[in-house]
Amino acid sequence: MIKGKLILIPTVIGENTEKQNIPPIIFNTIKKTNIFIVENIRSARRFIKKIYPAKDIEQTMFYAYGKHDSIDYEQDLLLHILAGEDVGLISEAGTPSVADPGSKIVEYAHNFNIIVTPLVGPSSILLALMASGMNGQNFAFNGYLAIESKERINKIKQLEKLAHTQKQTQIFMETPYRNNQLLEVILKTCRPQSRLCIASNITTEKESILTKTISEWKTIKININKQPSIFLLY
Amino acid sequence: MIKGKLILIPTVIGENTEKQNIPPIIFNTIKKTNIFIVENIRSARRFIKKIYPAKDIEQTMFYAYGKHDSIDYEQDLLLHILAGEDVGLISEAGTPSVADPGSKIVEYAHNFNIIVTPLVGPSSILLALMASGMNGQNFAFNGYLAIESKERINKIKQLEKLAHTQKQTQIFMETPYRNNQLLEVILKTCRPQSRLCIASNITTEKESILTKTISEWKTIKININKQPSIFLLY
Numbered sequence: 001m002i003k004g005k006l007i008l009i010p011t012v013i014g015e016n017t018e019k020q021n022i023p024p025i026i027f028n029t030i031k032k033t034n035i036f037i038v039e040n041i042r043s044a045r046r047f048i049k050k051i052y053p054a055k056d057i058e059q060t061m062f063y064a065y066g067k068h069d070s071i072d073y074e075q076d077l078l079l080h081i082l083a084g085e086d087v088g089l090i091s092e093a094g095t096p097s098v099a100d101p102g103s104k105i106v107e108y109a110h111n112f113n114i115i116v117t118p119l120v121g122p123s124s125i126l127l128a129l130m131a132s133g134m135n136g137q138n139f140a141f142n143g144y145l146a147i148e149s150k151e152r153i154n155k156i157k158q159l160e161k162l163a164h165t166q167k168q169t170q171i172f173m174e175t176p177y178r179n180n181q182l183l184e185v186i187l188k189t190c191r192p193q194s195r196l197c198i199a200s201n202i203t204t205e206k207e208s209i210l211t212k213t214i215s216e217w218k219t220i221k222i223n224i225n226k227q228p229s230i231f232l233l234y
Numbered sequence: 235m236i237k238g239k240l241i242l243i244p245t246v247i248g249e250n251t252e253k254q255n256i257p258p259i260i261f262n263t264i265k266k267t268n269i270f271i272v273e274n275i276r277s278a279r280r281f282i283k284k285i286y287p288a289k290d291i292e293q294t295m296f297y298a299y300g301k302h303d304s305i306d307y308e309q310d311l312l313l314h315i316l317a318g319e320d321v322g323l324i325s326e327a328g329t330p331s332v333a334d335p336g337s338k339i340v341e342y343a344h345n346f347n348i349i350v351t352p353l354v355g356p357s358s359i360l361l362a363l364m365a366s367g368m369n370g371q372n373f374a375f376n377g378y379l380a381i382e383s384k385e386r387i388n389k390i391k392q393l394e395k396l397a398h399t400q401k402q403t404q405i406f407m408e409t410p411y412r413n414n415q416l417l418e419v420i421l422k423t424c425r426p427q428s429r430l431c432i433a434s435n436i437t438t439e440k441e442s443i444l445t446k447t448i449s450e451w452k453t454i455k456i457n458i459n460k461q462p463s464i465f466l467l468y
Contacts, residue, residue, distance in 0.1 A: 008364050008365060019258060020257065020258055020259040020262070021257050021258075021259055021354045022257055023254065023255050023256055023257040023354075024253060024254055024255075025254040025255055028254070095360065095364050096364060097363075097364050097365075097367070097370045098360065098363060098364055098370040099370060099371055100370065100371075101371075102370070103366075103367050103368060103369060103370045103371075104367075106364070106365060106366070106367035107367035107368075107445070108367075109367065110367045110444070110445040110446070115443075116365045116367070116443055117365070117441070117443075118361040118362075118364040118365040118436070118443070120255045120257075120354075120355065120356045120361065120437065121354065122354045123357075123360055125360075126329065126332065126357055126359075126360050127352040127354065128352075129331075129332055130242050130329050130330060130331050130332055130340070130352040131242060131331075131340060131350045131351070131352040132337075132340070133331070133337050133338075133340035133341035133342075133343065133344045133350070134337060134341075135337060136331045136332040136333060136334065136336070136337045137333055137334075137335075137337075137375075137377040138374075138375065138376060138377055139374065139375050140372075140373065140374035140375075140402070141371075141372065141373050141374075142372060143371040143372055168374070202352070203354065207351070209350055209351075209352070210344070211341070211344040212344070
């Protein structure tokens with residue numbers, strides 16, 4: 001019997017952008033796959049229904065690996081794979097196992113010699129980097145910064161230093177409702193000539209991607225409260 | 235008059251994968267856009283013809299920014315934008331301005347307040363990271379490593395140390411005909427328990443993405459000579 005594969009299926013990062021941004025391979029995979037490990041069952045079902053409305057959701061199995069869930073790797077993944085069935089991995093938004101906890105599942109797959117197939121799709125981190133005009137030959141993604149004020153300031157200073165000394169673009173993010181506070185701290189902490197890119201609402205009609213020096217940003221009024229954003233420093 | 239935009243248009247990373255991996259937004263953009271700044275005119279024309287065979291290539295303008303070319307930012311980009319025309323940026327393979335020199339053009343666009351729009355498409359770096367099972371919440375892309383032997387060994391040691399101490403996945407690449415030599419050096423240099431992912435021929439039928447410890451890799455015969463590959467260390 002041929003073993004199944006673990007297929008990493010990106011979803012959209014902006015509402016109602018499926019038609020434009022999802023490549024055919026995702027449609028074909030969703031059509032054929034009946035077992036999914038997902039970060040959030042509700043949003044995964046909604047995505048699948050949008051991509052392929054004829055999908056029989058009642059015949060589809062979902063296992064959740066979100067913050068408050070845990071999957072049984074053997075039962076929910078390995079046994080399906082050994083039975084010859086493909087399993088799809090879907091995160092809350094964008095590409096699974098980048099800036100999300102899905103990589104543990106992929107790690108398990110490698111340990112059991114399961115073939116892992118990543119599909120092309122939207123990644124806010126990659127799109128922000130492309131559009132930032134900053135160094136794309138050397139860059140680092142740092143996830144979420146610390147919340148505690150002093151620790152956060154130190155981290156920003158450290159990232160700014162790395163950007164300058166290593167010529168390495170520094171990418172990070174924040175929970176959207178704290179975006180304005182993070183921006184304020186960056187403007188207070190960084191040198192006037194450092195460059196900051198703020199990439200908000202990527203792939204949507206409200207998309208805004210601007211790269212300016214810290215001293216330029218200080219003269220601009222911008223409200224990114226609750227706007228999903230990626231920050232890049234160089 | 236409404237200004238044009240600079241649109242970042244990814245291409246495929248494997249031959250004949252257009253139909254599966256290119257999202258509709260790229261088809262629509264190629265159809266509408268008549269001015270392109272491209273890393274390589276020949277491969278860009280071929281890509282455009284594959285995506286939209288009816289395209290009138292004679293009515294399409296191409297400016298090359300490859301290794302042996304240089305564009306005139308004002309004439310080739312700014313004047314078209316000011317005349318209300320969109321300009322597409324296309325790199326040799328994958329996403330423009332990631333692991334390629336296109337970011338200088340994007341930087342110029344930001345300096346002249348030109349709107350930059352990145353489109354979703356294939357990136358070997360991102361796909362390799364997704365499928366590696368390594369930390370996707372903290373990672374760095376380091377481009378090509380030095381060629382000189384001692385410098386290269388030191389760099390690999392430094393990346394291994396960063397991976398361990400910072401829990402940061404380290405991503406790098408090599409010119410495909412030197413892949414086997416690079417692998418040999420990694421196996422000699424790194425600690426037995428470090429994990430290495432080799433992601434080759436991503437999105438093609440020959441795709442192979444394997445994550446193993448250094449000591450496991452030492453027991454395996456693998457030939458990645460001339461196979462486009464991404465290396466990840468953790």
